[in-house]
Amino acid sequence: ASYVIIQKAAARVIIPLMHRYLYFAVFVSGMSSLAMEMAASRLLSNNFSSSNLVWASVIGLILIYLAVGYYLGGRWADRSPHFTTMFKIMAWAGFLCGVVPVVARPVMRFTEQAFNQLQMGVLFGSFVTVLVVFIAPTVLMGMTSPFAIRLAVKDRESAGVTAGNIYALSTLGSFIGTFLPVLVLSSLVGTFRSFIVIGGTLLLVALVGLWKAAGARAVLPLAWMPVILLALGIVGIRGFDRATPGLIYETESGYNYIQVVEENGYHLLRLNEGQGVHSIYHPDVLNYQGPWEQVLAAPFFNPAPYPPAAVERMAIIGLAAGTTARQAAIVYPQITIDGYEIDPKIVTAGREYFGMTMPNLNVYVVDGRVGLKQSDNLYQVISVDAYRPPYIPPSMVTQEFFTIVREHLTDDGVMVINVGRGPDDRRLVDALASTILTVFPSVHVMDLPGTYNSLVFATAQPTQAANLMENYAALSVAGSGAHPLLLETLSVTLTNLQPAPEPGVVFTDDKAPIEWMTNNLILSYLFSPAGETTQ
Numbered sequence: 001a002s003y004v005i006i007q008k009a010a011a012r013v014i015i016p017l018m019h020r021y022l023y024f025a026v027f028v029s030g031m032s033s034l035a036m037e038m039a040a041s042r043l044l045s046n047n048f049s050s051s052n053l054v055w056a057s058v059i060g061l062i063l064i065y066l067a068v069g070y071y072l073g074g075r076w077a078d079r080s081p082h083f084t085t086m087f088k089i090m091a092w093a094g095f096l097c098g099v100v101p102v103v104a105r106p107v108m109r110f111t112e113q114a115f116n117q118l119q120m121g122v123l124f125g126s127f128v129t130v131l132v133v134f135i136a137p138t139v140l141m142g143m144t145s146p147f148a149i150r151l152a153v154k155d156r157e158s159a160g161v162t163a164g165n166i167y168a169l170s171t172l173g174s175f176i177g178t179f180l181p182v183l184v185l186s187s188l189v190g191t192f193r194s195f196i197v198i199g200g201t202l203l204l205v206a207l208v209g210l211w212k213a214a215g216a217r218a219v220l221p222l223a224w225m226p227v228i229l230l231a232l233g234i235v236g237i238r239g240f241d242r243a244t245p246g247l248i249y250e251t252e253s254g255y256n257y258i259q260v261v262e263e264n265g266y267h268l269l270r271l272n273e274g275q276g277v278h279s280i281y282h283p284d285v286l287n288y289q290g291p292w293e294q295v296l297a298a299p300f301f302n303p304a305p306y307p308p309a310a311v312e313r314m315a316i317i318g319l320a321a322g323t324t325a326r327q328a329a330i331v332y333p334q335i336t337i338d339g340y341e342i343d344p345k346i347v348t349a350g351r352e353y354f355g356m357t358m359p360n361l362n363v364y365v366v367d368g369r370v371g372l373k374q375s376d377n378l379y380q381v382i383s384v385d386a387y388r389p390p391y392i393p394p395s396m397v398t399q400e401f402f403t404i405v406r407e408h409l410t411d412d413g414v415m416v417i418n419v420g421r422g423p424d425d426r427r428l429v430d431a432l433a434s435t436i437l438t439v440f441p442s443v444h445v446m447d448l449p450g451t452y453n454s455l456v457f458a459t460a461q462p463t464q465a466a467n468l469m470e471n472y473a474a475l476s477v478a479g480s481g482a483h484p485l486l487l488e489t490l491s492v493t494l495t496n497l498q499p500a501p502e503p504g505v506v507f508t509d510d511k512a513p514i515e516w517m518t519n520n521l522i523l524s525y526l527f528s529p530a531g532e533t534t535q
Contacts, residue, residue, distance in 0.1 A: 018083055021212060022148055024203050026166050029090060029144040030173030033134035034095050035140075035180045037062045039133055042186055042252070043101060061131050063140055063431045069142015072263045075152035076143065083213035088145040088222070090206035093140035095225040097160040098199030102193045102232065104133050137199070138223035144511045145170055190252050196233045203229065244270075249353060260353045267353045269321045269346070279321030281354040285316045286330060286485050291418040291448055292323040293457045296331050296486055297493040298414040301444055301463045304470035306412075311335055315379045315408070317396070318386030321350030322361065328381075329358040332484040337361045338379075340371040369395050369404065384417045394512040397432060401509075402439040402458075409460045415440070417456045428517055430504030438506060445467075445498045454498070465497055477511060 027282060033316060041058045076085070125218055145166060177198075185194035211219045248267075249260035254302045259270040269279035280288045287293055299311050311332045316324055319339030328335055341347050344365045364371045368386050378445050381407050386396055415436075421429050433443045433456055440458035444465055447454050453484035472490040475482040507514065 018209075018213060019152055022083070022152055023165070023169055025087070025090065025209055026144060026148045027169045027173040027204055028205045029093075029141055029346060030096070030170030031177035031180070032097065032173075032198050033062075033066065033138065033141040035176075035185075035198045036134070036137065036178035036195065038099075038102075038178060039178075039185070039191060039198065042191050042194075042257075043104060044131075055336065057131065062134065062280050065135055065138035066142040068138040069144075070146055072139065073143025074146035074150075077147040081150050082227045083151060084218060085142065086151065086211040087206045087213060089140050089143050089147070090469055091203055091222050091225060093137050093144075094199045094201070094203030094206055094315075095229065095249075096137040096140065096199070097202065098196045098229040098232065100133055100137065100195050100199075105192075108498060137419055152397065186252050186254055189294040191257075193233055196229050200226065200229045200233070204424055234483050249349065251345055251349070253343050256346065257345040258343075258349055260349055269349065269354065271346075272520050277353055279323045279350065281321070281323065281326075283355065286327060287488055288323065289450075291385070291451075291453050291455060293327050293485060293489045294418075294446070294448065294493060295324050295381065295385075295416050296327060296489045297468070298381045298383070298416040299412070300458055300468050300471035300475075300490060301414055301442075301465070302412050302461070302471075303463070303467050303511070304473045306467075306471050308332060308486065309334060310412070311380045313338070313377060313379045314381040314383065315372060315375070315377070316340065316383045316385065317372060318384065319350075319363065320346060320385070322356030322358075323354070323356035324383060325361050325386065326355060327485060329360055331486050335360060338375065338377060339363050340366060340368040342367050369393075371402050371403055372408055375408060377408065378413070379408055380410055380413050382409060382413065384415065386417050387417070392494070392514050394507075394514050395509070397435065398507045398509045398512050399435055401440050406439050406460060411460055413460045415458045417458075419454055419456060421452055423452065423456050426454075426502070427504060430501045431517065432456055432504075432508065433501035434504040435507045443501065445501055446493050446496045447498055449496055455493075468494055468497075 037058060040062070041055060044058060066192040073089075076089075148156055148166050149163050151160045152166060168345075180198075185197055189197060207219050207222060207226070210222070244259060246262045247259060248262050249258075251258050256271045261268045261270055265282055266285070267281040268277045270276070271278055277290070280290065280292070282288075295316075297310075300306055308331070312334060313336045314332075315330055316337065316339045319325060319341035321337065325337050325339055328337055337358070339361055341363065342365065347356075347363055347365060366374075368384070372382070384396060384405070386393060402415070409415065417432065417436075419429055419432060429445060433445065436443050436456065436458045440460065442459045442464075444457040444459075444463075445454055446457075468490065472487070472494060474480065476487060476488070505513070505517075
């Protein structure tokens with residue numbers, strides 16, 4: 001009888017303590033589920049871009065997995081309403097979360113070749129395969145809340161309050177988990193170890209809870225889990241995340257997966273899925289036959305003669321690793337350049353691998369629209385090179401944005417935008433030109449030869465394309481002092497000028513269906529004869 005009395009007394013102490021710890025476990029589980037979701041988007045963006053299609057797939061499937069977890073967790077909790085059962089489920093969820101990148105990495109590396117060759121079947125299969133990897137840990141995490149409610153509810157009168165408290169704590173944890181990978185983990189430890197930290201935290205909480213509920217013997221069968229995660233965290237995965245030929249540097253930031261690749265002495269900056277070169281550098285080369293040098297032609301849409309010395313200040317929104325800035329600093333030695341780049345690690349790579357050390361370059365690590373709006377400077381040239389299909393920031397295609405640009409141009413100022421298009425699909429170019437023409441009086445378009453890039457020039461004063469020819473003729477005269485790169489650029493611009501754009505959609509801050517347009521453009525290209533030839 002005395003033994004029973006002691007047991008009941010112990011229960012009165014232990015059970016309230018377990019309920020307090022239960023609430024803490026629910027908080028950590030909610031935090032882990034959203035942190036894993038955010039880390040998953042980063043893992044996928046490295047190979048599949050950060051487009052809204054990728055985000056929608058990640059968010060939608062994670063929600064489905066959680067729904068399955070809620071359903072199964074509720075049924076399981078009724079069959080086995082024990083703390084030990086719940087904490088064992090949490091332990092497996094944490095462990096499987098930690099090994100997600102180990103399982104996914106071979107698929108991701110295989111995907112790179114498919115992406116380069118545009119093999120759509122392989123890409124789709126790889127994408128689905130990676131998403132399937134998240135089923136087990138997410139479903140198990142989803143089981144936590146119904147289990148916790150089943151264990152915490154003492155009577156019908158308090159059921160609503162208890163359920164509300166548990167869902168509130170889980171949601172609060174999810175809120176913190178939303179910011180944890182983006183603001184802290186990805187920059188400090190990278191995507192791979194972010195999963196280990198997230199999963200390891202959940203695993204540790206589960207094992208402590210299991211020890212509190214059933215003692216050390218209950219923990220021993222699962223003790224191998226933290227050992228494996230700790231070993232993976234210390235050793236990591238050898239080699240680069242990508243099997244990219246010539247890869248000399250890679251890192252991650254809160255915004256991008258960054259690669260620097262060396263090809264024939266040239267340094268190339270590649271981001272995320274690796275499609276497109278965002279900056280290029282060679283110590284002995286200045287003209288890369290790309291969109292960067294075309295920015296130099298912008299001022300010469302003004303009436304002739306326009307002297308190069310009149311270009312005193314330039315802004316580059318989307319500085320990247322500074323290719324355009326380096327060219328402008330040489331062609332216009334008197335110029336001051338303000339470069340706006342949101343990713344500080346790209347700036348670091350630019351200084352280390354791309355010669356971005358010009359004394360007349362001011363670097364501002366800030367969102368381009370915000371940075372330009374806060375600037376007190378006026379510019380003869382503003383270059384917008386922040387478009388990266390399939391991701392184009394909607395905030396930088398609207399009337400309101402172009403109004404900010406116009407307000408920061410001198411009376412002879414020119415804006416130039418680098419934008420992608422399809423081989424026979426100019427809807428994006430036409431829409432941007434139509435939007436710009438609601439703010440600027442004149443727009444001119446040139447197609448970069450050998451690419452699917454167009455440069456859109458918008459002038460603060462009314463201009464004609466003939467002005468460019470007249471300026472080129474004036475600068476071609478011996479003794480003009482024009483830099484050879486400027487003359488080469490003007491020649492390419494003149495040769496590839498296009499007719500006036502067709503009327504298109506006008507983008508505003510309220511309505512800018514840019515994602516729909518870019519997704520449609522890419523799919524149309526991939527299933528077009530040109531895309532099939534590439535495949």
